[in-house]
Amino acid sequence: MLEVTHLVKEFGGLRAVNDVSFRLRANTISGLIGPNGAGKTTLFNTIAGLYRPTAGEIVFLGRRITGSAPHRVFGEGLVRTFQIPRPFAAMTVLENCMLVPRRQAGERFWNNWVRRATVRAEERRCRDRALQVLTFLGLASHAGEYAKNLSGGQQKLLELARVLMADPKLILLDEPGAGVNPSLLVTIMDKLRELNARGITFLIIEHNMDLVMTLCDPVLVMAQGKLILEGPPAQVRTDPRVLEAYLGGVPA
Known part of the structure; x- marks a missing residue:
């Protein structure tokens, strides 16, 4: 459904996204994790058209959308939410x-x-x-x-409601679990599963590892602007590169 090839986004001398390549299969719920500053949101913004990539290519449903304006990407059926809801x-x-x-x-x-x-x-x-x-x-x-x-959690649901009104094919979700109470988080996870069963594909940035490991497969891991791993949750959970990225080293 989505192919990202050798994507680079630079801000002056800072390379926030550094030669990232991956593919998303249709009808999956994929997770995107990494420590703060890893480049996850910059990657989202570049895919969604808010930022023009420095290099690389983005193809959605067989059509090249590299550098397309946000409203054109939206019109193709690729939509995003924000970590802080903006109703x-x-x-x-x-x-x-x-x-x-x-x-x-x-x-x-x-x-x-x-x-x-x-x-x-x-x-x-x-x-x-x-x-x-x-x-x-x-x-x-x-x-x-x-x-x-609305409460913070309800605003997250409203953010999801708004993107659903666009009849999306792929939704980029930026931290749907942030600031949400546990009971509402369970509701959000259940709704995402149901929407996925209806044919909507998701790529989710999330720091709640329980949510990611329960809901997402595959999981993509970024660190320092690079994609360092892609695999099933069981592999990601124990991979030394992931422990290095989050903890600064592998426990003895």
Whole structure:
């Protein structure tokens, strides 16, 4: 589904992503781990189009997206969430979801006068779809609340709801477990499994090793901008290179 080949991203003299290559198979939940500063989020930002790569190639579903603008990558079905959720705080939860679908007729202001019936019908469909997504994620009872009033964990779910409104094929999840209480974390993991069973592929940055080792296969490990290992959780958990990256050495 996704092929990253010899990807490099430099900021002045700093090489944040250093010759990274990997492939993601469709219908998998893959994990991306590594210590702070390893280059994980920079890799996400480069794949998603926020950063233009210094070198290398990115191919998604057979189409080259290297250097494409974020909205074009989004339009291809490759979407991402952020470690710190970024909802529109002064809009309701429902409104946050309804604004996601692209090319809505109502976005052209004159359609609200000359194509009123079309705009209304499309908005009803969008609202129904948003309510279905919110119900699936357990947020339907909060549909009318302002997004700023949600808890941190609920905002993580809203972030997921918004990307689901885009009918994605691949979701890059940036630390879905960060700041989430244990019970809600279990809910998020269950929803990710269910979405994966429906055909959505995931690549997840996460520091919660229990989540990664339970949910993800394969697991990719980065350190100092490089991809140092890719393999099943059992292999990654005991690999000396991973222990070196996290602990600075292999315990005696």
